[in-house]
Amino acid sequence: MADWFSPAEMFLATVVLAILTAAIVIWQSPRARGTTLIAPVVWSLVSIIAIVLAEWMGWQGTDGGRLAALRFSAAVTTFCPPMAVLGARRPQHLAWQWIVISLWVVLALPAAEACLVRRQASLQLHDARGWFLWGLILVGAGNWLLTRYWLAALAFAGAQVLLLTEHLPGWRSAMGPTGTFLAVFLTAIGALAVAWQNCRPLMIRSRDDRLWLDFRNSFGIVWGVRLQQRINASSHRYDWPIVLEWSGFGVRNDRPNVSPTILSDEHSEQLELAFQTMLRRFVDESWIRRRADATVSTH
Structure with missing residues (x-):
């Protein structure tokens, strides 16, 4: 050349x-x-x-x-x-x-x-x-x-x-x-x-999935895996029926009949509080709000 x-x-x-x-x-x-x-x-x-x-x-x-x-x-x-x-x-x-x-x-x-x-x-x-x-x-x-x-x-x-x-x-x-x-x-x-x-729009199921995918894509595997481990540890500790997978929130293997979109109000509030508390180590409230309010596409 x-x-x-x-x-x-x-x-x-x-x-x-x-x-x-x-x-x-x-x-x-x-x-x-x-x-x-x-x-x-x-x-x-x-x-x-x-x-x-x-x-x-x-x-x-x-x-x-x-x-x-x-x-x-x-x-x-x-x-x-x-x-x-x-x-x-x-x-x-x-x-x-x-x-x-x-x-x-x-x-x-x-x-x-x-x-x-x-x-x-x-x-x-x-x-x-x-x-x-x-x-x-x-x-x-x-x-x-x-x-x-x-x-x-x-x-x-x-x-x-x-x-x-x-x-x-x-x-x-x-x-x-x-x-x-x-x-x-x-x-x-x-x-x-x-x-x-x-x-390109993200194909996602829920607001929490959007927050997770945006975080995972931006911060990469190291911090993504770390956040995933902490959420799943909390899920087992507090007996939530969901697990955070690499592609988003899903059902725990020991709870096959539970839908991740149908949680009790108590579980939903606990999950949101834990998830967003961990996110705030990396992002602020305005970032979370912009992602939560964005128009999303579903499968």
Whole structure:
């Protein structure tokens, strides 16, 4: 691809795709209003800007060793948004951003050493660090594979591989500006996939199902499973006839003749109180109200 386009054309195409991606992120950002996902949205924009700035430095003729360090430092910012989601529970979600920053510093440290201390002509990572990057890529993508955003998760993971391909064991192929362009292209595809899914109505049975599915899709498997476990533990403790499955609320196996839509007033109030109390660790009342009042489609 580098033979097809001049460096200026490649840089311009990368910038255009980055602007498109940032515009989609900003367009979809109101969905995070009232949640602890504001920080991941901000980190996403920071990552896009960092990648574009690194490519701009390359276009300006920055020497190879320093440019490799800048590109790597920008590439590892892509781990900040998913890491921010893993700490997106009140009240520690704000303090968690220091953990996110610390992760970036640790990941970018080899670039700083190569550029400032060793003054190497190229950045070379030890295999242990490379395998750690593979692990972060898999953890980030895996958190949304069982949600409606699975396609975006795969596209984003592919973008990370392209950005870091020179440093990943089992791959190690220097792609330069071409890799950055393809990575930003995949990121734009992922952002469009998220926007497309958000425009599609959810096929749901009840208000609580809508709250659950929106939460599960937004926060991913880690927090989804955690909330699911706590609801089901409460169900067994208080003898509710329902269970929270990955697709929504259903009937407990030991209560096959009970409909989840027909609960006693007492059970219904207890379930709603427990469910929304747990949700409020991640979202506020306005988010719950917007989902509860939204028009829903039924099977």
